[in-house]
Amino acid sequence: MAVEPVKIKRxxxxxxxxxxxxxxxVNVNLCYQCRKCSSGCPVADLTARDSVSDRTSAGPLDxxxxxxxxxxxxxxxxxxxxxxxxxxxxxxxxxxxxxTPIQIIRAVRLGLEDLALNxxxxxxxxxxxxxxxxxxxxxxxxxxxxxxxIMAYKRGIKPKLxxxxxxxxxxxxxxxxxxxxxxxxxxxxxxxxxxxxxxxxDLAGPMIFKGxxxxxxxxxxxxxxxxxxxxxxxxxxxxx
Amino acid sequence: MPEAIAYYPGCSLxxxxxxxxxxxxxxFTKLGVxxxxxxxxxxxxASSAHSVDELLAAALPAQNLxxxxxxxAKEVAIPCxxxxxxxxxxxYDMKQSKHLEGKVAETIGKKYGDTVTIRHPxxxxxxMFANGAKNQIKKDLGKIKLACYYGCMLTRPPKVTQFDDCExxxxxxxxxxxxxxxxxxxxxxxxxxxxxxxxxxxxxxxxLSRDILADARACGAEAIVTACQLxxxxxxxxxxxxxKKFNENFNLPILYFSQLVGLALGLEPxxxxxxxHLVDPKPLLRKYGLLL
Ligand code: SF4
Ligand code: SF4
Numbered sequence: 406m407a408v409e410p411v412k413i414k415r416x417x418x419x420x421x422x423x424x425x426x427x428x429x430x431v432n433v434n435l436c437y438q439c440r441k442c443s444s445g446c447p448v449a450d451l452t453a454r455d456s457v458s459d460r461t462s463a464g465p466l467d468x469x470x471x472x473x474x475x476x477x478x479x480x481x482x483x484x485x486x487x488x489x490x491x492x493x494x495x496x497x498x499x500x501x502x503x504x505t506p507i508q509i510i511r512a513v514r515l516g517l518e519d520l521a522l523n524x525x526x527x528x529x530x531x532x533x534x535x536x537x538x539x540x541x542x543x544x545x546x547x548x549x550x551x552x553x554x555i556m557a558y559k560r561g562i563k564p565k566l567x568x569x570x571x572x573x574x575x576x577x578x579x580x581x582x583x584x585x586x587x588x589x590x591x592x593x594x595x596x597x598x599x600x601x602x603x604x605x606x607d608l609a610g611p612m613i614f615k616g617x618x619x620x621x622x623x624x625x626x627x628x629x630x631x632x633x634x635x636x637x638x639x640x641x642x643x644x645x
Numbered sequence: 646m647p648e649a650i651a652y653y654p655g656c657s658l659x660x661x662x663x664x665x666x667x668x669x670x671x672x673f674t675k676l677g678v679x680x681x682x683x684x685x686x687x688x689x690x691a692s693s694a695h696s697v698d699e700l701l702a703a704a705l706p707a708q709n710l711x712x713x714x715x716x717x718a719k720e721v722a723i724p725c726x727x728x729x730x731x732x733x734x735x736x737y738d739m740k741q742s743k744h745l746e747g748k749v750a751e752t753i754g755k756k757y758g759d760t761v762t763i764r765h766p767x768x769x770x771x772x773m774f775a776n777g778a779k780n781q782i783k784k785d786l787g788k789i790k791l792a793c794y795y796g797c798m799l800t801r802p803p804k805v806t807q808f809d810d811c812e813x814x815x816x817x818x819x820x821x822x823x824x825x826x827x828x829x830x831x832x833x834x835x836x837x838x839x840x841x842x843x844x845x846x847x848x849x850x851x852x853l854s855r856d857i858l859a860d861a862r863a864c865g866a867e868a869i870v871t872a873c874q875l876x877x878x879x880x881x882x883x884x885x886x887x888x889k890k891f892n893e894n895f896n897l898p899i900l901y902f903s904q905l906v907g908l909a910l911g912l913e914p915x916x917x918x919x920x921x922h923l924v925d926p927k928p929l930l931r932k933y934g935l936l937l
Pocket of ligand 2: 535
């Protein structure tokens, strides 16, 4: 695949993302590209770990001796079997993130924030903090992703994964309205917002049957939330 | 009078994860500790606030901590790992930034005094059992083979959560071993299940949960034990979809640590919510004589 060259402006650019990161005490300039962040990320490459746990795929362990499968080379392909993507991994997700976590850090550092803001990565990040935990330079990469998400919202950038953005929006609206999240309502809001009515319908029956879904909202936090939000608006609007 | 600690259940424990809430309350009551909810608590913003507005993300937990401080509590138990992390992050971030601390104070009406210790109930119970509650055990868990799953938000980032070893945590293992269970060494105990992507990109959750289930099974687990309702829901409710997509039928029960503590304390199983799971744990529990 041909890769488009990216133009980089010479000299230091104080972009908005760098400014925001500085305020949050995250310094991407410390990155020395060890790639630990990307190799530990569960969604950077959804197929990378495919055979990691598959002690079972090459045959079960021998009950008595505990010996492993016969086809050892197959079993040892753990984590390297990127060429054999199983059909079970949905097409859209085979590649996982379009920019790996380290590439996000690079992009931000080089002033290419548009590249990062328009990536799938910032929406696919689960915030699991594996990257931040393992980064030897103590860079909170998960925080970089959430700050980029905040920026994408502010700038009205069309999210690469609109469902994730819809979730954020509906979650916040639900929480602000009820005071506590009303889960049943949230699921319905999401279905309306994404027009994806069939998603997970196979779960609805069993969940209702098991009494896992509360049908009524709880308003006990309503007043606290109301007061909180009016003060929050003032604090947000206030200078500095 | 029983001892009391503050308790912030979070939104899910009042709806989809009732069995987690009920089993926790039953266990603490049995051990003579009352869990007290602050009145009028609000959502802490868990899944989304931190990707929408930084001030909101810090102020929502702080508002709740303020309510807890006003109750006069010194300690709060937070069973939802997502809430647990948001509370800890709020306190941590306010310490890092005076500016944020000031803005939060404006939002919650005063400067938060930071007198409340935030703890997960699994930590609290582990301590209690190490310090004598052990003699209240009525039923031994009989070497049932369990994979303790900690997920992300209890352990990471370690400088914020201050919970055990971040790559190989042992708190839950220690607790369950005290009750007579055998806990396994496995490599996915802190891997991510996809968390709240469950409602937006469920395919990711199906894939990540499948990896976790596969490793647990390959290591010989008869059930996975969780300390978070998001993990429990993802691992439990997605097994049907995993069976269809990956042609692998795990049928692995996903329990809460609190349910097992309840059984060991001899509590009425009907109060522990074993009927609420999609993968039925009862046959396994019967096999070990833990249920009739
Ligand atoms: S782990 Fe940290 S230092 Fe290493 S590549 Fe990632 S951001 Fe850079
Ligand atoms: S926080 Fe995001 S980027 Fe970091 S490891 Fe987890 S999913 Fe990957």
